[in-house]
Amino acid sequence: MDALKIKSLIKHLSKLNYKKMYENDFLLTWEKTDDEIAAVFAVADILRGLRERNVTTRFFDSGLGVSLFRDNSTRTRFSFVSACNLLGLTVQDLDEGKSQIAHGETVRETANMISFMADVIGIRDDMYIGKGNAYMREVSKSVLDGYRDDVLEQRPTLVNLQCDIDHPTQTMADMLHIINTFGGVEQLKGKKIAMTWAYSPSYGKPLSVPQGVIGLMTRFGMEVSLAHPKGYEVMPEVVEVARKNAAASGGSFTQSNSMAEAFEGADIVYPKSWAPFAAMEKRTVLYGDGDDAGIKALEQELLKQNAKHKDWECTEALMQKTSRRTKYGEALYMHCLPADISGVSCKEGEVTASVFDRHRVDMYKEASYKPYIIAAMMMLAKFKNPADKLAERLECGCPRVK
Amino acid sequence: MDALKIKSLIKHLSKLNYKKMYENDFLLTWEKTDDEIAAVFAVADILRGLRERNVTTRFFDSGLGVSLFRDNSTRTRFSFVSACNLLGLTVQDLDEGKSQIAHGETVRETANMISFMADVIGIRDDMYIGKGNAYMREVSKSVLDGYRDDVLEQRPTLVNLQCDIDHPTQTMADMLHIINTFGGVEQLKGKKIAMTWAYSPSYGKPLSVPQGVIGLMTRFGMEVSLAHPKGYEVMPEVVEVARKNAAASGGSFTQSNSMAEAFEGADIVYPKSWAPFAAMEKRTVLYGDGDDAGIKALEQELLKQNAKHKDWECTEALMQKTSRRTKYGEALYMHCLPADISGVSCKEGEVTASVFDRHRVDMYKEASYKPYIIAAMMMLAKFKNPADKLAERLECGCPRVK
């Protein structure tokens, strides 16, 4: 990225109103204004541009980024670590298996005990409906109280690294990839994106990606088409968000039970498996009751249900139905990775190997935005004047690798 | 903290004699002189003051802090990481489960192999009587030899993060909390502190906190009252230390088997469960013999013994017996956390929920001193002239968050 381009991004950033992001969390994209969303994209692009030019963006001389993962994740873990490293924060994991948190400590107490030097807390908790986002808010309130009570020297702000409702770092990275692929946000009016269910031989995949996609992608004047087999409905609250967003942005939001219909003329397709919302609610209750037999029965039931929809696969035939207007001559294919690739990672899956292969590099690029998106969310939460800070860095050109 | 206050703390520090702390370990508080103890408090307060003012205290451009935990701990782990981060050290855990240390390597060899770039080693080893502190001394001797033999470029100094005898980072944090709560160390003469046993439904809690408390708090002219049921005696060597300290400081040290007597007129109360010293000695032998049946039998025996003393709970009635002279209108309630709270974390425990709730924020503050205490111990071990270093930082005001 050349210096002029970075300069113009900083100028764009400085005109946006993102004051309320300072000393605040990033939990759901639809809690943020359009300017705030635009500010995240701008900062992410600027940080990437500076790194490309070997300009250091270490804004913290010391400080901790605390990560709290309720389940395992290579990618999100590395993205968070990368984002923290880019800004100068050291990551300390709270591995619940290893710690006393598992033995009945209250969230409030633990949240404070791990935060004495924490500038940022990143949480991934997507397992149980009604729990993950609520847990994040409880942690947020606890450390805010701790800060106000002079227990903590700084307010640790939270970044949602995936919850039961939204997956903002993923969908914002997805969106920035779309924006940069199509040549700017102003190019997206009227473009069609198909967020569709796809068959997977595995069970219980989270709803946060489809929900996050319809909750975010409806804000840019696009035609957002959600398709899934009957019984795979997402949370009604998020559908409502998508409807309102589409109306406000001059786009549309439609739902159907046909993958082909959704793919028809689509500029972007995002076929991905997820579990039915109602089943996930049921599972949450079963887990709460410690009903192992019930969980196993539910799992079998869900696998059987999935198996009825093996035709929900992103095939070459389906890709043929998509728009020819893109630079690919077909829709941009997206996935949050890892995908279930038919004949590669499983017998029958979400996508035909040839489609996946053709779009692999683009998907890697899609993923590569995530560390910058997370770092941007942090910067906007920790600095009053990020535009000035970034301009200073561009000016000085102090090297990252000296 | 305002700059003048920090300046006066630095001036106070510069008058203390702490020369012997340089290139030395911190293993037991009673091995340190009064000036050395005072220096730790001063440096801890200064480091906190500088951080509040966003002044960087990164004194290491690179370097490792090695942590060696023999059991799990969220709080101590985060405190050590926070302290290292504050000074610029990166933490590397020696997780024995993951490493070859479990397969017969000698302490000497491992200690050297992990220390090539180690500036500090933090060890927590509190499981077995007669082992933890001895292990620390073995590691210390090993790396000192390594340094003298030109194997290591620097001498890694040790910080005791809890052993079978003492828990200096905890009790020093506790003490600094007391000092700052009561308005200075000179305000403590004649104040009464009750270190008492309390009932817990769990088994085998370490003795390091009560021992550490009577070994340290007797140095400030306070009336230190240790109370526990018969059979819950602590190590006689530490009782001897407490007696001598009390005599030297013009305070007192008394022992009783009545919680009410200890609470009577107390300005500070610290009710906390621990296992009987004799039982812990027995357990150490059983572990050494690999006698699992014996360990289980001992556990049942101890739980039964504990259950006879459910009346050792910090209740509102007991708090009524404490001093009204404090700013709380009752004693300052302390705990190293996590506590067994009756009706919250267990059916019957160490403390009534209402007492715990009322003092929660103060306990969080108590805990918040620990990272600064650890960092202070490190600074005094690694720098010949910490007062000058700290004064330079205050002067330059170089920001932590840039």
Next chain:
Amino acid sequence: MDALKIKSLIKHLSKLNYKKMYENDFLLTWEKTDDEIAAVFAVADILRGLRERNVTTRFFDSGLGVSLFRDNSTRTRFSFVSACNLLGLTVQDLDEGKSQIAHGETVRETANMISFMADVIGIRDDMYIGKGNAYMREVSKSVLDGYRDDVLEQRPTLVNLQCDIDHPTQTMADMLHIINTFGGVEQLKGKKIAMTWAYSPSYGKPLSVPQGVIGLMTRFGMEVSLAHPKGYEVMPEVVEVARKNAAASGGSFTQSNSMAEAFEGADIVYPKSWAPFAAMEKRTVLYGDGDDAGIKALEQELLKQNAKHKDWECTEALMQKTSRRTKYGEALYMHCLPADISGVSCKEGEVTASVFDRHRVDMYKEASYKPYIIAAMMMLAKFKNPADKLAERLECGCPRVK
């Protein structure tokens, strides 16, 4: 190390041709030219000299070193962390147990997903013949493609932390220890080194050390003598490398089945257990087939085979056969550690306790070179002009501990 000595090392470095190391991996010593090998030694010594003088060698203001360990290792882990820390990189482990890599992700995808901010990747994968080094090359190709496709902002270069074929960070550290012990590489012509098998009661030790030793130590005009019982042959490809090296360097490479013959007049002895190459190949197939019974049977067979050679122990009597010309009055005894010490870590093992004890400090020094060797490999891969960078640092003298 005095400044003049460092200066002369930098001058020596600047005359070497190591251009091809820039933006390249370090996978096998015999893929590197003599100048490149010499450059690693020079940079390692310079880095150590600067650290001794408290000069910072933090060349990265931020950046990640990713470590990927297929089995557990305290020493290698700490060496890699130490090397990264010395240069300013933060280590992030890819713990495969914890991550989705175990669930069918392709190497290509994972390699890219963990590398968005990775400057270096260190891999240890020594378990299966034909797999470890091949895996490293697959990762290397994947991230090079990612870099060329603009997925990654930098090319992460690889360091082989031990594979099925070679153990370059170990043998280069061993070699630097030899060079510095004997007073320079020019003193080594005609010196005899005995790389011999030794008895161990454990099973399946990797071949990478003996292979690495004969592949590297044959390059300096020494007489390299490899000895092992029949049936403990190493990879024929590496024997071929050793033969060619010896011929080119004016030294010799001989093989025998007698420990005494190898020790005769040796200036350096390196007695160490390993598994037969053919058995390791068999094991790899059994693992591939998931044949647990076969693996157990093979293990028993190998332990029985080992037990026939308990006389392959480095005893005082054998040490008596070695050269008296060294400063020890006998051969320099080497080991990569940990060793199986007879009567200490096992009943009967690789070495008599008295021999081990006498050489312990030297072995610790041998090990202490490893972090510097790793850091040198990194520097030569990441910087076009390391000699200039190092000269700048020596000049400025900016302190590591400020």
